[in-house]
Amino acid sequence: MEKLLLGVSGLFLFSGRAHADWTVNLTKGVTEISREIYDLHMVIFWICVVIGFIVFGVMLWSVVYHRKSRGAKAHNFHESLVVEIAWTVVPFIILIAMAVPATATLIKMYDNTEADLDIQVTGYQWKWRYQYLAEDIDFFSSLSTPREQINNTQEKSTDYLLEVDNPLVIPVGKKVRFLLTANDVIHSWWVPEFAVKKDAIPGFINEAWVIVDKPGVYRGQCAELCGKDHGFMPIVVEVKSQEDYEQWLAEFKKADALKSQAAEKSWNLADLMATGEQVYSKACLACHQANGEGVPSIFPALKNSAVALGDEALHIDVVLNGVSGTAMQAFKDQLSAVELAAVITYERNAWGNKTGDIVTPAQIAELKK
Amino acid sequence: MNSSVATTHHGPASGLSRWLYTTNHKDIGTLYLWFSFVMFLTGGCMALLIRAELFQPGLQLIQPEFFNQMTTMHGLIMVFGAVMPAFVGLANWMIPMMVGAPDMALPRMNNWSFWILPFAFSMMLSTLFMEGGAPNFGWTFYAPLSTTYAPPSVTFFIFAVHMMGISSIMGAINIIATILNLRAPGMNMMKLPLFVWTWLITAFLLIAVMPVLAGVVTMMLMDIHFGTSFFNAAGGGDPVLFQHVFWFFGHPEVYIMILPAFGIVSEIIPTFARKKLFGYPSMVYATASIAFLSFIVWAHHMFTVGMPLVGEVFFMFATMLIAVPTGVKVFNWVATMFRGSLTFETPMLFALAFVVLFTIGGFSGLMLAIAPADFQYHDTYFVVAHFHYVLVPGAVFAIMAGAYYWLPKWCGNYYSETMGKVHFWCSFIGVNITFFPMHFIGLAGMPRRIPDYALQFADFNAVATVGAFIFGFSQLIFLYNVLHCIRKGRKASDEVWEGSHGLEWTLPSPAPYHSFSEAPQIK
Amino acid sequence: MSRIQNEPRWIDVILSVLAAFFGVQTKRNHERDSMTDSYWRYIVIGLVLLLAFIAVIYLLVKLTLAYL
Ligand SMILES: [Cu+2]
Ligand SMILES: [Cu+2]
Numbered sequence: 015m016e017k018l019l020l021g022v023s024g025l026f027l028f029s030g031r032a033h034a035d036w037t038v039n040l041t042k043g044v045t046e047i048s049r050e051i052y053d054l055h056m057v058i059f060w061i062c063v064v065i066g067f068i069v070f071g072v073m074l075w076s077v078v079y080h081r082k083s084r085g086a087k088a089h090n091f092h093e094s095l096v097v098e099i100a101w102t103v104v105p106f107i108i109l110i111a112m113a114v115p116a117t118a119t120l121i122k123m124y125d126n127t128e129a130d131l132d133i134q135v136t137g138y139q140w141k142w143r144y145q146y147l148a149e150d151i152d153f154f155s156s157l158s159t160p161r162e163q164i165n166n167t168q169e170k171s172t173d174y175l176l177e178v179d180n181p182l183v184i185p186v187g188k189k190v191r192f193l194l195t196a197n198d199v200i201h202s203w204w205v206p207e208f209a210v211k212k213d214a215i216p217g218f219i220n221e222a223w224v225i226v227d228k229p230g231v232y233r234g235q236c237a238e239l240c241g242k243d244h245g246f247m248p249i250v251v252e253v254k255s256q257e258d259y260e261q262w263l264a265e266f267k268k269a270d271a272l273k274s275q276a277a278e279k280s281w282n283l284a285d286l287m288a289t290g291e292q293v294y295s296k297a298c299l300a301c302h303q304a305n306g307e308g309v310p311s312i313f314p315a316l317k318n319s320a321v322a323l324g325d326e327a328l329h330i331d332v333v334l335n336g337v338s339g340t341a342m343q344a345f346k347d348q349l350s351a352v353e354l355a356a357v358i359t360y361e362r363n364a365w366g367n368k369t370g371d372i373v374t375p376a377q378i379a380e381l382k383k
Numbered sequence: 384m385n386s387s388v389a390t391t392h393h394g395p396a397s398g399l400s401r402w403l404y405t406t407n408h409k410d411i412g413t414l415y416l417w418f419s420f421v422m423f424l425t426g427g428c429m430a431l432l433i434r435a436e437l438f439q440p441g442l443q444l445i446q447p448e449f450f451n452q453m454t455t456m457h458g459l460i461m462v463f464g465a466v467m468p469a470f471v472g473l474a475n476w477m478i479p480m481m482v483g484a485p486d487m488a489l490p491r492m493n494n495w496s497f498w499i500l501p502f503a504f505s506m507m508l509s510t511l512f513m514e515g516g517a518p519n520f521g522w523t524f525y526a527p528l529s530t531t532y533a534p535p536s537v538t539f540f541i542f543a544v545h546m547m548g549i550s551s552i553m554g555a556i557n558i559i560a561t562i563l564n565l566r567a568p569g570m571n572m573m574k575l576p577l578f579v580w581t582w583l584i585t586a587f588l589l590i591a592v593m594p595v596l597a598g599v600v601t602m603m604l605m606d607i608h609f610g611t612s613f614f615n616a617a618g619g620g621d622p623v624l625f626q627h628v629f630w631f632f633g634h635p636e637v638y639i640m641i642l643p644a645f646g647i648v649s650e651i652i653p654t655f656a657r658k659k660l661f662g663y664p665s666m667v668y669a670t671a672s673i674a675f676l677s678f679i680v681w682a683h684h685m686f687t688v689g690m691p692l693v694g695e696v697f698f699m700f701a702t703m704l705i706a707v708p709t710g711v712k713v714f715n716w717v718a719t720m721f722r723g724s725l726t727f728e729t730p731m732l733f734a735l736a737f738v739v740l741f742t743i744g745g746f747s748g749l750m751l752a753i754a755p756a757d758f759q760y761h762d763t764y765f766v767v768a769h770f771h772y773v774l775v776p777g778a779v780f781a782i783m784a785g786a787y788y789w790l791p792k793w794c795g796n797y798y799s800e801t802m803g804k805v806h807f808w809c810s811f812i813g814v815n816i817t818f819f820p821m822h823f824i825g826l827a828g829m830p831r832r833i834p835d836y837a838l839q840f841a842d843f844n845a846v847a848t849v850g851a852f853i854f855g856f857s858q859l860i861f862l863y864n865v866l867h868c869i870r871k872g873r874k875a876s877d878e879v880w881e882g883s884h885g886l887e888w889t890l891p892s893p894a895p896y897h898s899f900s901e902a903p904q905i906k
Numbered sequence: 907m908s909r910i911q912n913e914p915r916w917i918d919v920i921l922s923v924l925a926a927f928f929g930v931q932t933k934r935n936h937e938r939d940s941m942t943d944s945y946w947r948y949i950v951i952g953l954v955l956l957l958a959f960i961a962v963i964y965l966l967v968k969l970t971l972a973y974l
Contacts, residue, residue, distance in 0.1 A: 037828075037839060039826050055753075058756065061749075062750065072721060077735070080723050081725045081727075093661070095932055105710055109704070109706065120696060120754055164835060165442060172838065175440075199525075200527075200622055204830070210758075213687050217616020217620075217622070220689035238762060245447065245830075245836070311515030312448075312534055339617070665930045679956070692971065697964060700966060701963055
């Protein structure tokens with residue numbers, strides 16, 4: 015048993031040296047708080063190791079020397095008030111000694127005042143939405159690892175399952191405050207290097223903050239079971255220098271403007287179907303499935319569904335505004351007019367739903383206003 | 384484990400009706416134990432399926448929906464179907480024999496509390512074949528994933544939980560009534576074996592918290608079918624309320640699963656150390672206080688939900704304090720062994736492994752109690768490692784230890800010591816290979832309950848899967864050993880063990896169908 | 907072991923419950939406690955002291971937060 019512990023502590027010591035890729039310990043992270051937490055973690059770990067050595071040591075001693083086969087005779091003491099009080103008081107004191115720095119760190123973590131930048135983070139079933147409250151920036155971020163890699167038909171990339179289409183971008187050295195909430199079920203926004211893990215709860219807003227020291231790309235995952243694709247909603251944060259951050263802001267806004275222009279262009283069925291298939295596999299496939307047949311009793315089929323074959327206005331309404339109280343979300347803010355038009359057109363014409371209907375981006379743009 | 388036909392009075396009825404109508408504590412104990420073993424294997428198969436899927440990154444065997452159903456069912460079955468009924472089974476067998484009573488105080492109710500269980504679990508397992516699949520929201524079934532977003536089978540799950548709750552409460556009432564009223568003359572509270580003490584306290588905990596669990600699932604039922612909004616923010620409800628109520632049940636529940644284990648280990652270690660238990664009074668008092676305190680620490684499972692700072696600090700302090708009396712029990716066991724005269728039969732091996740590995744689980748528990756650090760550990764494999772250490776080499780090893788320890792008394796024959804040792808070493812090695820690496824992958828950042836993971840977690844996941852298969856299949860050795868013991872084991876003496884102590888060992892082996900029809904005299 | 911005739915005094919009950927909270931008890935007190943016929947006093951005191959304990963931790967929390 016002692017060997018076990020030795021081995022463990024050995025492994026812990028090794029981390030970060032010999033095997034950068036065999037991570038066995040908590041990350042030190044890139045914020046003041048994350049380093050404090052790392053220190054707390056190591057202190058309590060070593061306390062446990064020391065207590066373990068003593069307790070298991072005595073036990074091993076008895077197992078080796080007080081065994082009957084060695085002729086050991088049983089003594090018959092079975093009480094000692096002094097000893098018992100001693101070994102109750104000592105752990106008690108150790109714990110109080112631990113509680114003080116832990117509380118201090120906690121107080122810092124709860125200091126949500128004076129942020130330089132506020133970002134609202136909303137958990138959706140299996141993607142994150144980021145809204146920069148002071149800027150006109152609002153986008154969704156979802157897994158970008160291709161299905162083929164998950165299904166093992168393609169080689170897995172280095173950032174397998176930890177890559178997204180639109181990462182969150184924040185400036186280095188600034189206090190960024192996250193306002194967390196959720197649209198459907200409870201999610202939890204976790205980036206280990208920031209030591210930020212906060213539940214995103216529908217109907218409530220939680221706060222967390224971070225000041226990152228070093229530019230870089232930091233990855234995390236949703237930490238609260240949130241349904242089928244809970245394992246597939248990663249978080250990627252790009253921390254940029256102030257200049258790079260501002261440049262990103264400008265580019266983002268330009269790209270946004272381009273998107274609304276695209277809605278004005280005229281689209282034919284083939285183009286809409288092509289775009290629609292892409293959008294479908296990104297935004298709808300997780301629930302309604304690639305073949306449009308859904309999952310019985312949970313996610314309805316779109317193939318041959320009354321909605322997809324019936325009244326266009328109703329279909330558009332379902333996709334734009336969702337069905338409240340169900341997993342069907344409102345996609346109005348998640349997708350651009352072009353994407354919405356394309357995916358609805360796609361649903362009305364794919365898998366043998368040959369209605370021939372075209373829903374135009376202009377039509378949707380009108381509704382989105 | 385069938386108790387052989389008694390020589391006095393009437394013996395058991397024959398055939399199936401014996402088991403259906405029995406009010407005999409030994410028969411019912413046997414039923415509970417076999418039931419829990421079947422559930423243990425069922426939940427174990429689910430665990431192996433989970434581990435097989437996690438052997439390598441990528442989706443190979445099962446799809447995410449089904450994976451979530453497996454983690455949920457595995458948890459529910461192991462907690463409510465394997466561990467709890469096993470302890471009740473041991474209580475049924477041993478408590479009357481330990482306190483010198485002829486049977487449990489309420490034998491008919493005893494029959495009923497058992498026979499509810501197969502129905503409850505059939506209902507629960509039947510959800511696997513329903514449209515929309517089985518419950519897929521984790522054994523903690525957080526709302527609104529388990530209400531608004533749940534598959535239709537959730538209603539069956541709710542009724543199954545209600546039935547298990549009724550069964551547990553009746554079992555608990557029975558145990559309390561037996562211990563308080565049916566003790567033999569002279570068996571005062573101070574002489575109660577520790578197993579009886581820990582069960583007495585556990586029974587009170589059960590009565591206190593099972594209704595809370597029933598309450599929370601009823602609130603879910605109302606939300607799902609009757610338009611209330613207890614947990615639905617859109618209707619003015621609060622999803623976090625669910626967690627408070629659930630964990631108000633859930634934390635005492637973890638003690639329900641560990642206190643009887645403390646009791647078993649406190650019986651076994653003195654026997655094989657040939658020395659009295661060190662600090663018996665302290666053990667009793669600390670167990671009682673743990674029971675009280677277990678009601679004020681529940682929110683340590685919820686450090687990341689955004690509680691106010693005061694709440695956060697309060698639950699951190701309370702949790703750290705409760706760790707002290709819990710941890711100190713370990714010192715008592717070690718002190719009992721110190722300067723004893725130790726032998727290492729299978730029950731002792733399991734008990735020793737319990738002490739060491741449960742302590743490791745306790746250490747990670749201590750780490751989890753540090754609230755700021757918990758922000759990093761919460762909902763990762765570190766937590767999975769923690770509670771599997773306290774539940775598998777904790778509760779399950781204690782049950783195994785108890786089974787080996789009392790098996791000769793139950794069926795009159797010794798189990799095969801060699802096979803027992805092989806079973807022990809395979810389990811011991813398997814358990815550690817499975818759960819130790821989970822500490823690493825948790826710290827490295829792998830969330831729990833995910834069907835697929837990033838590449839840096841691959842190596843340790845593969846190791847854990849190998850361990851799980853070793854552990855899982857070695858339980859078949861146990862099964863074989865028990866069957867072998869019942870059918871052709873070596874005859875056991877009445878004391879069974881050289882250092883045995885307590886009333887149960889004054890009975891013949893196997894214990895007659897009706898024991899202590901006349902109360903024994905205790906000096 | 908000598909049977910104690912009169913029931914334990916309230917103060918003894920309180921001390922016993924405190925000992926339980928601390929997790930250590932002497933054999934002598936345990937003997938005395940187990941001779942009593944009614945346990946309700948222990949349970950009531952247990953609950954009261956649990957509330958007191960909650961209050962103490964709460965105060966402790968308030969103090970730490972005020973001074974840290
Ligand atoms: Cu999520
Ligand atoms: Cu707990």
